[in-house]
Amino acid sequence: MEDYIDNKLLPKMTKILCGELNAHKEVLKGIEWHIHEANTDRDFSNLSKKLCENIFKKHNIHKGLTIEINTPDLNLIFRLEGRTVERKIELKSTMSSNGILPGSMIMSLDPNIWTIICRRDIPNDDIEVRYGRYYLGMNVSSHEKFQDRSPRPTLNFFQFQVQTEQPIMEKKTTSSSFWKTYANSAITRILEPQNHSWQDDLVKEIIRIVLEDPDKFRDI
Numbered sequence: 001m002e003d004y005i006d007n008k009l010l011p012k013m014t015k016i017l018c019g020e021l022n023a024h025k026e027v028l029k030g031i032e033w034h035i036h037e038a039n040t041d042r043d044f045s046n047l048s049k050k051l052c053e054n055i056f057k058k059h060n061i062h063k064g065l066t067i068e069i070n071t072p073d074l075n076l077i078f079r080l081e082g083r084t085v086e087r088k089i090e091l092k093s094t095m096s097s098n099g100i101l102p103g104s105m106i107m108s109l110d111p112n113i114w115t116i117i118c119r120r121d122i123p124n125d126d127i128e129v130r131y132g133r134y135y136l137g138m139n140v141s142s143h144e145k146f147q148d149r150s151p152r153p154t155l156n157f158f159q160f161q162v163q164t165e166q167p168i169m170e171k172k173t174t175s176s177s178f179w180k181t182y183a184n185s186a187i188t189r190i191l192e193p194q195n196h197s198w199q200d201d202l203v204k205e206i207i208r209i210v211l212e213d214p215d216k217f218r219d220i
Contacts, residue, residue: 001080004062005087010076011167013055014089014114018131019163020051021118025127028118033093041093044118045071048091052076074116090134092117092155099157103138111135112171119157130160135172 021028024047031043049069056067068077074089090113094101099119103109115134120127137155161168186203193200210217 001062001065001078001083002085005078005085007169009056009060009062010087010089010114011169012059013052014116014131015161015163015165015167016055016059017048017052017089018116018129018161020055021048021116021129022127022163024051028120028127028129029125033120041091042072044093045073045091048074048089048116052089088113090115093120094118094157095120095122096157097121097123100139100154101157103153103155109134111138111173115160117155117157117160130157130162132161132168133171136160136168 027047028044031047033041033044049071052069052074053067060067062080065078065080068079069075070077073091076087076089078085078087092101092115094117096119101117111134113134114131115137116129116131117137118127118129134155137157137159138153139156139159186199189197189200190203190207
């Protein structure tokens with residue numbers, strides 16, 4: 001059941017949902033966004049839930065498999081013969097002209113989670129929805145600073161897939177990609193300085209300590 005959900009049904013549902021939301025642009029223009037202080041986009045979640053339920057009914061081919069969808073975002077509960085599988089489709093939205101929006105902390109996110117992102121181009125009265133695995137949109141600059149707790153890379157709407165593209169199935173792990181990216185960025189800030197930060201001074205001291213006794217660090 002999990003193989004069917006993860007490698008066939010869920011990617012297909014996310015791609016189709018992206019297309020359905022793009023087909024409902026006029027509805028999206030009329031809903032309420034960012035309710036009060038909470039950035040939950042309740043109406044966006046509810047519309048996505050309704051469309052997702054219909055997509056499941058139409059495209060699921062696994063006999064006996066049922067789905068329950070809870071919001072905000074799309075928290076999916078699949079059930080089959082007493083077995084339960086929980087998955088999630090992340091919902092994001094932005095009004096930024098460059099498509100950049102705040103992301104989640106690396107330590108608390110699944111970089112492979114399927115994501116739907118809606119960009120509202122208010123000046124041009126337009127809306128576009130894209131989709132894909134979360135990591136596709138993660139945007140770490142060459143001079144990125146690391147945060148006090150956990151790195152929180154921004155998301156770039158334009159790095160996600162358009163509805164006509166087949167789902168990119170490749171997965172990534174946090175340890176194999178993002179830490180190295182941040183380390184390279186820290187070194188670039190030292191070698192090609194732009195805006196100074198206390199973090200640059202810290203990295204310089206670490207480099208000096210390593211250079212003074214490199215043998216101490218050979219086994220890390």
